[in-house]
Amino acid sequence: xxxxxxxxxxxxxxxxxxxxxxxxxxxxxxxxxxxxxxxxxxxxxxxxxxxxxxxxxxxxxxxxxxxxxxxxxxxxxxxxxxxxxxxxxxxxxxxxxxxxxxxxxxxxxxxxxxxxxxxxxxxxxxxxxxxxxxxxxxxxxxxxxxxxxxxxxxxxxxxxxxxxxxxxxxxxxxxxxxxxxxxxxxxxxxxxxxxxxxxxxxxxxxxxxxxxxxxxxxxxxxxxxxxxxxxxxxxxxxxxxxxxxxxxxxxxxxxxxxxxxxxxxxxxxxxxxxxxxxxxxxxxxxxxxxx
Amino acid sequence: xxxxxxxxxxxxxxxxxxxxxxxxxxxxxxxxxxxxxxxxxxxxxxxxxxxxxxxxxxxxxxxxxxxxxxxxxxxxxxxxxxxxxxxxxxxxxxxxxxxxxxxxxxxxxxxxxxxxxxxxxxxxxxxxxxxxxxxxxxxxxxxxxxxxxxxxxxxxxxxxxxxxxxxxxxxxxxxxxxxxxxxxxxxxxxxxxxxxxxxxxxxxxxxxxxxxxxxxxxxxxxxxxxxxxxxxxxxxxxxxxxxxxxxxxxxxxxxxxxxxxxxxxxxxxxxxxxxxxxxxxxxxxxxxxxxxxxxxxxxxxxxxxxxxxxxxxxxxxxxxxx
Numbered sequence: 001x002x003x004x005x006x007x008x009x010x011x012x013x014x015x016x017x018x019x020x021x022x023x024x025x026x027x028x029x030x031x032x033x034x035x036x037x038x039x040x041x042x043x044x045x046x047x048x049x050x051x052x053x054x055x056x057x058x059x060x061x062x063x064x065x066x067x068x069x070x071x072x073x074x075x076x077x078x079x080x081x082x083x084x085x086x087x088x089x090x091x092x093x094x095x096x097x098x099x100x101x102x103x104x105x106x107x108x109x110x111x112x113x114x115x116x117x118x119x120x121x122x123x124x125x126x127x128x129x130x131x132x133x134x135x136x137x138x139x140x141x142x143x144x145x146x147x148x149x150x151x152x153x154x155x156x157x158x159x160x161x162x163x164x165x166x167x168x169x170x171x172x173x174x175x176x177x178x179x180x181x182x183x184x185x186x187x188x189x190x191x192x193x194x195x196x197x198x199x200x201x202x203x204x205x206x207x208x209x210x211x212x213x214x215x216x217x218x219x220x221x222x223x224x225x226x227x228x229x230x231x232x233x234x235x236x237x238x239x240x241x242x243x244x245x246x247x248x249x250x251x252x253x254x255x256x257x258x259x260x261x262x263x264x265x266x267x268x269x270x271x272x273x274x275x276x277x278x279x280x281x282x283x284x285x286x287x288x289x290x291x
Numbered sequence: 292x293x294x295x296x297x298x299x300x301x302x303x304x305x306x307x308x309x310x311x312x313x314x315x316x317x318x319x320x321x322x323x324x325x326x327x328x329x330x331x332x333x334x335x336x337x338x339x340x341x342x343x344x345x346x347x348x349x350x351x352x353x354x355x356x357x358x359x360x361x362x363x364x365x366x367x368x369x370x371x372x373x374x375x376x377x378x379x380x381x382x383x384x385x386x387x388x389x390x391x392x393x394x395x396x397x398x399x400x401x402x403x404x405x406x407x408x409x410x411x412x413x414x415x416x417x418x419x420x421x422x423x424x425x426x427x428x429x430x431x432x433x434x435x436x437x438x439x440x441x442x443x444x445x446x447x448x449x450x451x452x453x454x455x456x457x458x459x460x461x462x463x464x465x466x467x468x469x470x471x472x473x474x475x476x477x478x479x480x481x482x483x484x485x486x487x488x489x490x491x492x493x494x495x496x497x498x499x500x501x502x503x504x505x506x507x508x509x510x511x512x513x514x515x516x517x518x519x520x521x522x523x524x525x526x527x528x529x530x531x532x533x534x535x536x537x538x539x540x541x542x543x544x545x546x547x548x549x550x551x552x553x554x555x556x557x558x559x560x561x562x563x564x565x566x567x568x569x570x571x572x573x574x575x576x577x578x579x580x581x582x583x584x585x586x587x588x589x590x591x592x593x594x595x596x597x598x599x600x601x602x603x604x605x606x607x608x609x610x611x612x613x
Contacts, residue, residue: 035402083579090586096346096402097539098582100532105575112568219528223410226403261418268407275400276392 005135007252013141014210015248016148019241021203021225022232023152024196026240029229030172031192034084035096038103039200040222046071046204047213048110051119060124068201076197080190103218111215118212124205144206151202152241155195159237168192220264227267231274233284242282246270308453312446321517324449326557327456328513333537333549334463335506340535341543342467343499344479349389349405350534352412353382353504355526357511359416362429362521371435375512382508386501394496401500409528416523428522432515442516452513459509464546466502475499479544536578542588551589 021043028034036042046067053063083102087095125143129136159165170178171188179185203221211217228247232239247267255263280286293301312320332354339347357378364374389408394401416423423429434442435451442448466472474495477485486492515521533556541552556574563570581588585595 083583086583087586090582093340093344093346093539093543094582094586097535098579100535101575101578101582103575104529104532104536105572105579108568108571108575112572223403223406227407230400230403262411262414265407265411265414268404268411271407272392272404276395279395 003256004253006137007256008249009135009137009145010141011249011252012245013144013148013248014207014252015228015245016145016152016241017203017207017244018221018224018228018248019232019244020148020151020199020206021221022228022240022244023155023237024199024203025225026229026234026237027172027192027199028196030235031168032080032084032189033092033095035092035099036196037096037099037222038106038218039225040218040220041103041106042071042075042196042200042218043203043207043221044110044213044215044218045075045106046201047121047208047217048114050204050208051121051213054122060122064124064201064205067204068198071197071201072194074197075200076194077190080193084193103222107215107218114215116215118214118217121208121213123209140209147202147206148241151199152238155199156237164188164191224267227271230281231267231271233281235285236281236283239281239283246282305457312449317445320445320449322557322561324445324452324517325514326553327449327452328510328517329534329537329553329557330550331456331459331513332507332510333534333541333553334459335503335510336534337538337543337546337549338463338466338475338506339500339503340538341545341548342472342479343475343496345394345496345500346402346535347405347500347503348402348528348531348535349409349412350503350507351526351528351530352405352409353385353507354511354514354530355412355416355521355523356382356385357508358515358521358526359423359429359511360508361512362432362515363422365432366429371512371516372437375509378512379505379508382511383501383505386504387497390497390500394493394500406528406531409526409531413523413527416526423523426522428520429515430520432519432521434516434519448517452517455509455513459506463506467546471495471498476544536574539588540578540581542590545588545590548588548590555589 021039024042025036025039028036049067049070050060050063053066054060058066083098084095087098123140123143125140127138127140129138131137157165159169167178167183168188168191170181170183171185172192175185178188207221208217211221224247225244228243229240230243231246232241232243247270250270251263251266254266274282278284311323315323332350336347336350339345357375360378360381361371361374364377365371389404390401392404417426419425420427434448436442440447442451467475474485474490477488477490478492478495478499482492511526514525537552537556538549539552540555541550542548559574560570563573566573585591587595
């Protein structure tokens with residue numbers, strides 16, 4: 001039983017991190033119609049930015065702040081202005097292929113510049129563990145869970161309670177109507193990209209201690225984030241978190257009790273099962289097709 | 292039917308392909324054969340991506356299924372000529388099984404489902420050592436023989452692959468000219484309208500996906516016998532993405548798009564060999580730039596230039612009028 005609880009807790013913690021990457025992914029899709037196949041690499045880059053920061057002697061928290069700033073600049077503004085904006089009107093497939101190309105390009109740059117070896121990465125919450133009722137709990141799991149929970153809560157509050165947040169939701173729901181109401185659509189879309197950039201930087205901070213900083217660490221994270229987003233419901237922000245936690249917990253349990261070799265296949269099976277029963281995801285609402 | 296220009300082009304290409312081996316050394320011939328194998332796979336993917344408009348990211352995985360099926364069956368003593376049809380049928384069936392749930396729901400989902408499935412296939416190849424040899428793979432896969440004639444030699448094998456490529460290409464061209472092909476295109480351009488004119492969307496999308504997978508199976512069977520040795524690595528997600536790039540860079544939805552794309556994907560690493568690890572970075576960013584400036588692929592260059600000239604002329608005219 002303590003084993004089970006331990007697996008459950010670390011699963012929830014990993015899942016909450018997947019959920020954050022998934023959340024950024026759904027936000028981009030809702031606001032700008034962008035399916036970002038480079039989302040995993042967007043997590044990998046800030047991890048390396050932090051590594052470089054620390055190699056200059058900066059403490060982890062300071063390099064994290066630098067990484068967030070860089071992330072907003074590069075993965076937010078530059079990505080939006082140089083790649084997504086010029087492709088408006090070329091269709092979803094072109095954007096998908098462009099982000100796939102971007103994913104290959106970014107991975108290869110890091111591999112060529114920084115070797116294919118995994119690099120260790122410190123946890124901001126330390127490596128200590130404590131025991132509670134026979135269950136061994138690590139501070140980094142609890143920390144990741146709390147941090148991710150706070151991020152999602154803050155984001156929800158921002159989206160629902162502030163004028164800017166509500167304007168962003170309006171843009172996501174109906175761009176034309178939002179523009180007619182005088183909302184600065186371009187700025188709102190930029191905010192969405194910036195929020196995604198912050199989310200991926202936080203994801204990098206929390207997940208890299210377990211995944212290690214490696215050029216292809218994004219493959220797995222990106223894939224889990226897609227599945228989490230669809231399982232939870234592509235058009236629902238809370239769904240992303242739910243999907244992430246489900247994926248994290250189930251793959252932890254499957255890895256321990258069924259087969260460690262096929263742990264990474266759990267997300268796919270869950271995805272298939274969910275879309276067969278509830279095509280719009282667990283919390284999603286049906287979308288109409290456009291002729 | 293076929294224009295004179297097109298016929299001339301086909302004739303010249305065929306002559307070039309027949310003569311090329313004389314000018315090439317062993318490695319060149321190997322590359323040429325590998326290119327043809329990639330062309331078969333990419334032709335199939337073009338049917339799925341370019342004509343039916345579905346994003347499939349599992350093509351290398353299907354190729355792996357084809358390669359492993361042939362390798363395992365040949366190791367068990369079956370002939371290549373029995374093993375490869377089995378490989379094709381298995382890929383086709385797998386295509387149906389994976390495509391069904393995803394396509395029932397939303398076209399985008401196929402991309403994710405296939406990506407995850409490719410991951411699962413690689414895990415299977417790597418972990419089921421009793422069947423696939425795990426990371427060591429399967430070695431010494433023999434080349435086929437037919438009625439006592441052996442395709443063991445590189446040149447003979449090249450002509451075998453060339454024949455299969457031509458047959459696969461002709462079959463695909465016939466399929467595209469048939470009502471089926473028209474239905475695929477209708478489906479890509481406007482699914483709802485296609486449905487209202489009586490095209491069964493699910494059945495046709497599923498078919499285009501499964502036929503594409505079957506082509507990957509043919510390519511896999513030839514790949515296994517070409518390199519004589521298979522292991523999980525070439526069938527991973529990275530190569531599935533590479534196949535998609537081949538189709539899109541060449542020009543998706545154009546018959547010769549994947550032929551050109553496969554050549555670029557194969558030759559680029561040779562040309563950029565001095566760049567070593569950086570070549571994939573160059574490739575990735577070139578694809579991004581191309582999607583921005585030329586989303587229709589290289590073969591759409593002429594039309595894109597025409598279009599931009601027409602635009603410029605129109606602009607000049609309006610400016611002149613003012």
